[in-house]
Amino acid sequence: MSSSDAMAGTVNGGISFWYAQTGLPVPREPLAGDASADVVIVGGGYTGLWTAYYLKKAAPDLRIVVLEQKFCGYGASGRNGGWLYNGVAGRDRYARLHGREAAVRLQRAMNETVDEVVRVAGEEGVEADIHRGGVLEVACTPAQLSRLRAFHEHERAYGEDDRELYGARETAERIRVADAVGSTWTPHGARLNPVKLVTGLAAVVERLGVTVHELTPVTEIRPRQAVTPYGTVRAPHVLRCTEGFTANLRGQRRTWLPMNSSMIATAPLTAGQWAAIGWEGRETLGDMAHAYMYAQRTADDRIALGGRGVPYRFGSRTDNDGRTQAATIEALYEILVRFFPSLAGVRVDHAWSGVLGVPRDWCATVTLDRSTGLGWAGGYVGSGVATTNLAARTLRDLVLRDSGQAGSTELTSLPWVNHRVRKWEPEPLRWAGVQGMYATYRAADRREAASNKGESSRLARVADRVAGRH
Numbered sequence: 001m002s003s004s005d006a007m008a009g010t011v012n013g014g015i016s017f018w019y020a021q022t023g024l025p026v027p028r029e030p031l032a033g034d035a036s037a038d039v040v041i042v043g044g045g046y047t048g049l050w051t052a053y054y055l056k057k058a059a060p061d062l063r064i065v066v067l068e069q070k071f072c073g074y075g076a077s078g079r080n081g082g083w084l085y086n087g088v089a090g091r092d093r094y095a096r097l098h099g100r101e102a103a104v105r106l107q108r109a110m111n112e113t114v115d116e117v118v119r120v121a122g123e124e125g126v127e128a129d130i131h132r133g134g135v136l137e138v139a140c141t142p143a144q145l146s147r148l149r150a151f152h153e154h155e156r157a158y159g160e161d162d163r164e165l166y167g168a169r170e171t172a173e174r175i176r177v178a179d180a181v182g183s184t185w186t187p188h189g190a191r192l193n194p195v196k197l198v199t200g201l202a203a204v205v206e207r208l209g210v211t212v213h214e215l216t217p218v219t220e221i222r223p224r225q226a227v228t229p230y231g232t233v234r235a236p237h238v239l240r241c242t243e244g245f246t247a248n249l250r251g252q253r254r255t256w257l258p259m260n261s262s263m264i265a266t267a268p269l270t271a272g273q274w275a276a277i278g279w280e281g282r283e284t285l286g287d288m289a290h291a292y293m294y295a296q297r298t299a300d301d302r303i304a305l306g307g308r309g310v311p312y313r314f315g316s317r318t319d320n321d322g323r324t325q326a327a328t329i330e331a332l333y334e335i336l337v338r339f340f341p342s343l344a345g346v347r348v349d350h351a352w353s354g355v356l357g358v359p360r361d362w363c364a365t366v367t368l369d370r371s372t373g374l375g376w377a378g379g380y381v382g383s384g385v386a387t388t389n390l391a392a393r394t395l396r397d398l399v400l401r402d403s404g405q406a407g408s409t410e411l412t413s414l415p416w417v418n419h420r421v422r423k424w425e426p427e428p429l430r431w432a433g434v435q436g437m438y439a440t441y442r443a444a445d446r447r448e449a450a451s452n453k454g455e456s457s458r459l460a461r462v463a464d465r466v467a468g469r470h
């Protein structure tokens with residue numbers, strides 16, 4: 001079977017594969033006119049919903065309103081790869097800005113966050129197909145292997161004593177990736193079904209008494225006001241939890257760049273196909289390429305695999321239903337078959353894309369401006385499934401401190417709190433920069449694969465510098 005046969009029946013878009021089994025949710029009622037609350041949360045993804053959850057748990061009398069433009073889980077929280085893991089964007093920069101000890105505290109908090117999500121999901125009866133298999137990242141070229149070893153040591157130096165380094169044979173005992181020469185594994189990770197988590201969370205917060213309005217786009221956030229076409233909600237605290245869609249809000253066009261990530265999901269694999277691959281531990285799987293991939297073995301035994309397609313659309317445009325270009329689907333399929341040659345010809349059931357938010361310095365942040373009552377959390381780049389939970393607990397502490405209901409906490413002193421960064425460049429510089437960066441990463445990967453040298457391509461370092469990543 002050729003790759004075009006494999007994609008003949010592929011569903012393209014439909015928000016994401018994760019909705020294919022459950023169907024898209026029936027939306028909740030929109031806002032019905034002007035209203036007031038104690039806290040307004042804009043955005044019904046993990047950040048907004050976790051924040052509502054923790055605030056309501058801490059202060060059950062708070063009147064909390066969530067305003068969501070479409071339906072909860074419409075954004076990245078309903079489209080991601082389901083890696084619940086301890087990575088946080090910007091940690092190394094925070095170490096440079098605030099000292100190593102502060103960054104180690106942030107990392108430790110992230111490690112605990114993986115446990116926290118698993119714990120709360122269990123406690124609240126959110127059945128999200130969570131499997132704690134850890135995270136396995138593989139190297140397939142000499143250059144990737146040296147990066148892998150350096151990465152492994154770097155992570156251990158942040159206190160991950162339980163991280164393990166594997167050679168080719170031990171890697172194959174876990175997952176048989178063609179040409180894998182080594183891997184690093186951390187137990188601080190789990191696989192999950194993103195939609196089951198986000199729709200479960202929305203139901204939990206509603207049960208706790210949070211008001212959730214869907215089909216309610218916020219057009220502007222002002223101090224103590226969230227403005228929508230159906231009315232304005234006034235509250236002492238307004239929290240922006242809009243991640244990759246932030247550019248659509250008035251005055252926020254250059255705040256966080258909406259970066260695309262795309263995925264495919266195969267048909268369920270047969271027992272014979274799994275026997276050739278292994279992957280019994282259901283680790284989440286990634287690699288050390290500059291234009292990296294990420295994958296999971298789903299609860300129903302498919303492979304869901306993602307990577308960067310068309311990274312960015314001119315003018316910070318965001319997509320709507322997740323439709324993905326044919327060239328991107330082909331490129332992801334190529335990675336799938338390069339990793340697992342025995343799967344050549346396997347059917348792709350679904351392809352989709354989503355947007356994530358990228359700040360100019362690639363550092364995730366949680367902020368509450370005490371003079372205006374405006375708060376926000378995001379800029380997670382590609383690591384938000386766990387980070388959103390830590391961000392939400394931190395927003396809770398900031399709001400409770402600001403309203404005099406609590407004091408400072410361990411979380412309010414983490415180095416990512418109240419971090420400010422400049423905006424992205426205007427177009428066309430923004431578009432040209434991001435296109436150039438990803439073209440350079442792909443060229444660097446090709447060069448490394450061809451050269452067989454153990455050194456990272458200088459091209460990738462140039463792209464990192466241009467992008468402001470390091």
Ligand SMILES: Cc1cc2nc3c(=O)[nH]c(=O)nc-3n(C[C@H](O)[C@H](O)[C@H](O)COP(=O)(O)OP(=O)(O)OC[C@H]3O[C@@H](n4cnc5c(N)ncnc54)[C@H](O)[C@@H]3O)c2cc1C
Binds near residue numbers: 081378
């Ligand atoms: C394809 C893909 C794969 C990914 N894989 C992983 C992974 O495996 N592991 C990982 O850690 N991270 C991953 N991520 C990132 C992760 O999914 C996100 O960081 C996380 O979901 C962000 O959650 P959020 O609530 O901040 O944003 P979102 O989930 O995007 O939620 C924002 C919400 O705000 C709503 N909204 C936006 N603007 C408005 C407005 N003006 N008015 C009202 N509502 C508004 C949107 O509709 C949306 O529902 C991936 C992202 C993508 C796109």
